[in-house]
Amino acid sequence: MGRFYITTPIYYVNDAPHVGHAYCTVNADAMARWHRLIGDETKFLTGTDEHGQKVADAAAKHDMSARDWTDRTSARFQEAWDALDISYDDFIRTTEPRHYESVQKFLTAIYENGYIYKDVYKGLYCVSCEDYFTPEASVGGNCPIHGRPLIEMEEENWFFRLSAFEDRLLEHYAEHPSFVTPETKRNEAYSFIKGGLRDISITRTSIAWGVPVPWDENHVFYVWYDALINYLTAIGYGRDDDEVAKWWPNSHHLIGKEIIRFHCVWWPAMCMAAGLEPVSHVQVHGWLLIGGQKLSKTMAAEGELRLSDIAPVMLTNLFGVDPIRYYLLRETSLGNDGEFSLEGITQRYNTDLANNLGNLVARVTAVVNSKCAGAGPAPRPDSALRADAERAIHETAEAWSDFAPQRALEATWGLIGATNAYLELHAPWKMEPGPEVDAVLGDALEAIRLVAILTTPAMPRVCEEIWRRIGLGGSPCESTFDQSATWGQYPGGVTVHRGDPLFPRIKSDA
Ligand code: MSP
Numbered sequence: 001m002g003r004f005y006i007t008t009p010i011y012y013v014n015d016a017p018h019v020g021h022a023y024c025t026v027n028a029d030a031m032a033r034w035h036r037l038i039g040d041e042t043k044f045l046t047g048t049d050e051h052g053q054k055v056a057d058a059a060a061k062h063d064m065s066a067r068d069w070t071d072r073t074s075a076r077f078q079e080a081w082d083a084l085d086i087s088y089d090d091f092i093r094t095t096e097p098r099h100y101e102s103v104q105k106f107l108t109a110i111y112e113n114g115y116i117y118k119d120v121y122k123g124l125y126c127v128s129c130e131d132y133f134t135p136e137a138s139v140g141g142n143c144p145i146h147g148r149p150l151i152e153m154e155e156e157n158w159f160f161r162l163s164a165f166e167d168r169l170l171e172h173y174a175e176h177p178s179f180v181t182p183e184t185k186r187n188e189a190y191s192f193i194k195g196g197l198r199d200i201s202i203t204r205t206s207i208a209w210g211v212p213v214p215w216d217e218n219h220v221f222y223v224w225y226d227a228l229i230n231y232l233t234a235i236g237y238g239r240d241d242d243e244v245a246k247w248w249p250n251s252h253h254l255i256g257k258e259i260i261r262f263h264c265v266w267w268p269a270m271c272m273a274a275g276l277e278p279v280s281h282v283q284v285h286g287w288l289l290i291g292g293q294k295l296s297k298t299m300a301a302e303g304e305l306r307l308s309d310i311a312p313v314m315l316t317n318l319f320g321v322d323p324i325r326y327y328l329l330r331e332t333s334l335g336n337d338g339e340f341s342l343e344g345i346t347q348r349y350n351t352d353l354a355n356n357l358g359n360l361v362a363r364v365t366a367v368v369n370s371k372c373a374g375a376g377p378a379p380r381p382d383s384a385l386r387a388d389a390e391r392a393i394h395e396t397a398e399a400w401s402d403f404a405p406q407r408a409l410e411a412t413w414g415l416i417g418a419t420n421a422y423l424e425l426h427a428p429w430k431m432e433p434g435p436e437v438d439a440v441l442g443d444a445l446e447a448i449r450l451v452a453i454l455t456t457p458a459m460p461r462v463c464e465e466i467w468r469r470i471g472l473g474g475s476p477c478e479s480t481f482d483q484s485a486t487w488g489q490y491p492g493g494v495t496v497h498r499g500d501p502l503f504p505r506i507k508s509d510a
Contacts, residue, residue, distance in 0.1 A: 004035035013073035014058040033457035039480035047092030052223030105238030124150035157201035165269035185284035189264035286337035322459035358503040377438035378492025379446035388418035
């Protein structure tokens with residue numbers, strides 16, 4: 001049995017969650033569920049990033065104290081994740097006392113190790129990014145990401161000696177070729193380090209909404225600098241060394257592509273400076289786009305996009321939880337950008353879910369009822385479907401373990417397609433009841449049992465329902481994958497239930 005610690009970025013609470021955040025969280029959730037299924041001891045962390053100028057501005061705009069505002073908005077993220085069946089083990093808020101404690105201990109360790117010093121910082125700042133840009137990186141004085149004017153800032157700050165870690169970071173990348181995946185994103189981070197690192201300012205005096213610097217009470221830590229440490233707070237950094245030792249060597253951060261520099265350059269250097277190994281692995285994903293534009297809360301606030309139209313809860317109300325999870329996992333290969341559209345969801349729903357999976361379960365349960373008096377027959381050890389099933393098991397498992405949900409689902413849907421073709425070929429609905437019908441249906445039921453196991457990280461609810469319909473007790477994730485995902489375990493002689501369509505077709509103009 002292994003261990004698996006997976007994290008999402010912690011989301012800014014300047015506004016409500018949208019489907020872009022759901023994309024990242026659902027992917028992390030499916031991976032956590034996969035690792036639980038294979039028997040790994042798993043910890044899944046998500047949460048909210050509550051300090052910084054952007055959040056303070058949002059609270060002021062709503063005439064609320066920062067604390068009340070963050071309480072309210074953080075709760076909206078939890079509601080969205082509940083609506084999406086997100087199985088997080090811990091939800092961290094950076095305003096919690098445990099986080100203050102870990103941040104202060106971690107940064108004091110860096111300070112005492114001599115990697116923090118005081119200087120004056122002058123630069124161009126984007127409040128939306130909570131980040132400085134060089135004049136060359138700005139686009140006509142505007143932020144290259146948000147297109148908003150950059151502000152001239154001058155502050156006396158504490159600095160982190162990032163430049164001291166160039167060589168050690170390059171060595172780390174050379175020694176750990178899979179530190180950042182996919183490779184294109186790894187190369188991006190590597191070139192950034194190769195291009196030379198400048199020290200970074202890590203404290204602010206201009207705002208009070210942050211974690212106080214323990215050795216200088218006029219300063220709070222810069223929001224990014226406290227935020228990254230959340231991954232350690234949640235495993236007890238500074239409070240429980242055994243927990244850190246247990247989880248940190250098995251840690252995986254899932255992040256969006258615009259925050260590579262923070263996670264793949266700053267963060268490993270910060271860990272090194274504090275005397276800790278860096279996170280084991282960073283998996284980068286692309287963006288969901290609408291008409292080629294990234295969904296962002298900042299754009300919504302400016303009226304450019306109506307993100308309230310694509311709140312995760314609205315989507316689950318419209319299409320159901322599992323179809324939305326499926327769409328987010330299946331549509332785009334993790335690492336690439338993907339176009340989000342309601343038409344796209346409808347199409348995936350009708351094709352993959354209604355026509356392929358839903359139809360398979362419906363026709364098999366119906367024919368078992370009409371030809372076998374509702375008792376599901378056992379599969380044959382030498383079924384022609386067995387090779388398809390074994391290929392799907394192997395490829396699906398490999399893909400989930402490779403952080404490739406799209407590929408995993410494609411492989412599983414290969415088995416659904418093969419089973420539907422097998423049924424077309426034998427047409428049990430045209431046969432007289434008897435051993436031949438039993439054999440074909442037993443094979444199909446076994447394929448469905450396997451599909452329910454393989455798909456459970458993506459669509460946990462539907463898989464439970466399929467399990468029940470084919471007459472099995474417990475749930476598809478009750479036994480570990482190794483024990484349950486082998487051909488021939490469908491017991492036979494159990495009562496198969498017909499039910500309403502699992503995925504009633506949606507008219508494409510819906
Ligand atoms: N608070 C920081 C992260 C700190 S982690 C120590 C932050 N927050 S965020 O709310 O702006 O974004 C969080 C994550 O959501 C990022 O990984 C980002 O890529 C992801 N997404 C936001 N919009 C997205 C899309 N439109 N598509 C896919 N993911 C997107 O950055």
